[in-house]
Amino acid sequence: MTKPLPPEAGRDALQAFLREGSPLGPLKVMAKYVGRFFQIPMQVFHPYIVFGPEANRKVLVTERDKVLWRNTDPVTDLLHDGVLIVDGKEHDHYRGLMEPALHPSTLPGYTPLILAHTEKVSHQWKDGEVVDMLVESRKIALLIIMDTLFSKDVWDDIPHIWKPILKAIEYISPGAWILWRKIPRPGFRKPLQQLDAYLFGIIDERRKTKEKKHDLLQHLIDARLSDQVIRDQMLTMMIAGHDTSTALLAWVFALLGQHPEVHHRLVQEVDTLEKSPLLDQVIKEALRLYPPIHIGNRRIAEDLEFTEGTIPAGERLFYSIYLTHHDESIWENAEDFQPERFAHGRKTPPFSYVPFGGGPRACIGAAFGQAEARLVIAFLLKNYSFEFTQHPIHPHMGATLEPRPGVKMKVTKRIKT
Numbered sequence: 001m002t003k004p005l006p007p008e009a010g011r012d013a014l015q016a017f018l019r020e021g022s023p024l025g026p027l028k029v030m031a032k033y034v035g036r037f038f039q040i041p042m043q044v045f046h047p048y049i050v051f052g053p054e055a056n057r058k059v060l061v062t063e064r065d066k067v068l069w070r071n072t073d074p075v076t077d078l079l080h081d082g083v084l085i086v087d088g089k090e091h092d093h094y095r096g097l098m099e100p101a102l103h104p105s106t107l108p109g110y111t112p113l114i115l116a117h118t119e120k121v122s123h124q125w126k127d128g129e130v131v132d133m134l135v136e137s138r139k140i141a142l143l144i145i146m147d148t149l150f151s152k153d154v155w156d157d158i159p160h161i162w163k164p165i166l167k168a169i170e171y172i173s174p175g176a177w178i179l180w181r182k183i184p185r186p187g188f189r190k191p192l193q194q195l196d197a198y199l200f201g202i203i204d205e206r207r208k209t210k211e212k213k214h215d216l217l218q219h220l221i222d223a224r225l226s227d228q229v230i231r232d233q234m235l236t237m238m239i240a241g242h243d244t245s246t247a248l249l250a251w252v253f254a255l256l257g258q259h260p261e262v263h264h265r266l267v268q269e270v271d272t273l274e275k276s277p278l279l280d281q282v283i284k285e286a287l288r289l290y291p292p293i294h295i296g297n298r299r300i301a302e303d304l305e306f307t308e309g310t311i312p313a314g315e316r317l318f319y320s321i322y323l324t325h326h327d328e329s330i331w332e333n334a335e336d337f338q339p340e341r342f343a344h345g346r347k348t349p350p351f352s353y354v355p356f357g358g359g360p361r362a363c364i365g366a367a368f369g370q371a372e373a374r375l376v377i378a379f380l381l382k383n384y385s386f387e388f389t390q391h392p393i394h395p396h397m398g399a400t401l402e403p404r405p406g407v408k409m410k411v412t413k414r415i416k417t
Contacts, residue, residue, distance in 0.1 A: 005034060005038075005041060009030060009034075013025070013030060021394055022396065024294075028323065047317060049318050050306060050320070051321075051327070052327060052352075053330070053348075054307070054351075055319055059296065059317070060351070061359040064360070065302075067317060068301050069085050069298065070086060070299070071299050073297075074172045074177060075297075078192070078235070079232055081232045082094075083236055098216060099364065101149060102216070110148045114372055114375045120143070121136055122379075125384070125411045130409065133249070134404075134406040135406065141241075141245035141372075142238075145245070148215070149217065149234075150202060150217045161194075164195040164198070165238075167191035168239060169243055169398060170188075171185070171188050172239075172399050195235070199231050202217070203221070207221065240365075243399055244363075244400055245372055247290070247400040247403075248373055249373060250403050252282060255286055255289070256282070256386070257388025257407065258337070266282060279377060281339035283373050288325045288331070288353060290395055295318050296318065298318075300313050300315045300316070301313060321357075322401070325352075331352075382414070383414055385412045387411075388408075391408055393406075
């Protein structure tokens, strides 16, 4: 049994939703009233919400066999048998095939590509122009993921695949389908078919070439997987890999814009040091405040016991990374942007910082994503000045946690003296 919500909780949750324009506000209100274990009190949608180090450890490690990743929702409809949403031996097989291309030892080889694509996008900016760093970050992240993993330069294809990719992300984002799974969803079929055709075209092109590449796509082809299964892994990495990086990069620039003193110190540091400790701290703190994957979605296979109660088999469980990262009992001044909290190692309990999940199914691209962010941010700060336009920003719960309506910044090419 979950703790009942007092009447004032509903009122405060509604006010939080109206104030923040996001379900994150009501979730924080409910957590405040009932703690780290509660159930959404809706007739048609009543998942259990858990958060905190102990719950994270249980879901991700000690009792992970009692939860399933595969759900009957649009993520499954889109990704089919993608590594992200299959369980057991099937997951282990696909992950084993994919890990070599994302191993930390491969990252130095990707550095020239990452820098080249960052330069290509930023070279389009005009002095004094206001750009949206959410959009620009997506361009950079998309070019990088497609070239590093599939050896495909999509620069000339962006106008054709941009809308299909955004529609794919919208398709799996929270929406009315949560309340009614079979709700009609017009406007998706054609762009999703276009995206499929594009990916199958890349696979076909590779199968026909005699030149062997050393990338993820080649690993999948050499494993004799079907075109459909290869497409599932490609789309999984394309969506999950670039959308999470997009959110991280955009939030870093949003936070730097809102905290000019940190921004100034960081520019000084990347100008003078080969490796900036502050840059690592800023990235970690951005991931704490606004983890791109802010919630984990699971289906309970066996009754799962927590200190506060039991979740029966068949129910849906969400473990909230966002609530864990904003828990005042774990993080001092949890709502504040304080990169220095990561300066001397964390003193928080294990599993209190889980932007990439944890355990055997921790994010396969965690090392890649962080290395990419360091390279992109350092390059841009060394070469451009960014002036925030002071517009309001709120976190939007899409497929990832994005800064909306974007991050508008005036950019100026820096003149090196």
